Amino acid sequence: MKSDNMSNLIKNGAIWGFIVLELIFFQVAGEFWSLSERAFMDLDNMLLLLKQSAPIGIIAVGMTVIMINGNIDLSVGAIYALCAIVMLDSMSWPFMESLGDWAIPLAWLFALLTGAVLGLINGVIVWKTGVDAFIVTLGSMLGYRGLVFMYNGENPTYHLNWTMVDIAEWDIFGVETPALVFLAVALIVWFVMTRTVHGRNAYAVGNNREAAVNAAIRVGPHMLINFVLIGFLAALSAVTFYSGSGSVNPNDGMLFELWAITAVVLGGTKLIGGAGSIVGTFGGVIAIQLLRKGLGHIGADTATVNLVIGLILIAVLFLDRQLNVKGKEELKV
């Protein structure tokens, strides 16, 4: 029993240990290799890090819920792009322009609704046809991306509204809006997953769907709600990012699904479902962003960042397996 607790502690603490390790490494390495005079562990730098991790982070929170369910959503990147286009394009519709700044909340609403509806479509297909979520969302990833391109061809969609930019850059004690939204989303979903029936059901469905059905959990509607949630969160991510930037390319958000999944897996969520936590995912998101930023700080280029993140993902998978399988190995080959 004791060694069980020990190994749990190692597993849950691993991502935070890794983050501390990264901080120390980049702080020390930065002294030697960095071109900038500033320390890596600077408060401003850390706040910026939180802000930059928001777009992937918000999506990763939703992905955690989906993956605890034992599903996966590959279409989030496309939903992200489509919602951004809807938001920015709707700002220049004639009736919206006559509303002045009141058009802003309406544009947000349109974007969030779009995200929820796209998630709903995925959820209904998964529920009603029984096709695996991987295939359903692989298909809709192509389909939604097609819609993105049909909307405005290969041209960027832009609309700059200074009020909107001000809102996006608003801050409390230096914590800007995107970071605040990320923290709020993580907190709310954490509460839902740990303190409510819906959260408990999510683990039950992922752990053993058959048993969940026998326990009178309506699996279909449950999964549907989670797909709507991740669609909504992908839209929210787009809203927080593009309110500030004001311009979206049709290729934006590509590979976001893979980044989000990477963060979730680093945070300890299992692909087969039934296990995982929002806190872990939060750690995973921060760890990845820290790695990107830290490697940039010591002068490494994107190539190295990609290489290192890929290798770390595989290493984590290997270590996790070593920690888990000990003692209950099924069949040695």
Next chain:
Amino acid sequence: MAEKNLDAVGRFLARQGILVAFVLFMVGFSLWNPRFIDIDNVFGVIRSSAILGVMALGVTFVVIGGNLDLSVGSLMSFSAIVVLDLHENPAFGPYLAIPAMFAMTMAIGALIGFLVGYLRLNSLIVTLGMLSAIHGLTLTWSGGQNMDIANQDATWFGVFGRGTALGIPIPVLMFGLLAAVLAILLAKTPFGRKVYAVGGNGTAATFSGIPRARVVFFTYIISSFCVATAGLIQASRTMGAQNTVGQGMELEVLAAVILGGASLLGGSGTVFKTVIGVLILGFIQNGLLLAGLEFYVQFVVTWVIIILAVWLDIATKRGKLWSAIA
């Protein structure tokens, strides 16, 4: 008697549904627009599908073996960049560049095969990690620059992408030849049967003495060989490549394989069906363009077709249209 015949027809449709759909689609479109079935058009479509198709052949083995390969797009970019760079390197030249590129690409494939086969790590995450890592390798190799062949008239390198033999484009020949060889390997050899066994029920396969790890390892070797071939065709066709030339192809390839009827759970699928899946994607794209629709409509149509194909497949197996999920 009549009932029995009807039953047989139903079973044939369930088994060969995708083929029937393909034939219906081709006949329908040809009647509507004769240009669709024009021999030049047909070769044009197959030639432009060849890169995706060659990659799909390899991924078919991986999927039947019960695994996934999300790194093929990234690996294809790598092989295209490497072969172009070595081609320009006076120490290599085209004769050495091609085998060197194949060796490097297949070494990466061997690494993936080792991680998934021997270490038994989850293939989705491993190949996701490799997608990122290989992209990093490619960027390091190229320094972030596009690769181009400076003097395009002085080399025969373009033959793989641009040449024709007996009036048939070389990429089409390579696709067809590779498909034939791999189809025989999968359907007629002990190795092929082992791939099905491992994907269908890995534990049972192990108990019957099939070296599961080695079989999975070789599915990734085959996949990386196909990717290297695709990279060669791509590099030769354009005589130049961006670092991201294969980006996103991993999921399109998977879509073609699934459309062909391979189950993601492993143990089912054939090379022939994957070829049909690839051709359907190619001809739909072409047909929609001929119909004057926007290029991007094909993505939406592909989405609908994938869902319908897999849904009908599942529905015939369970005997009910709607899922049993409460």
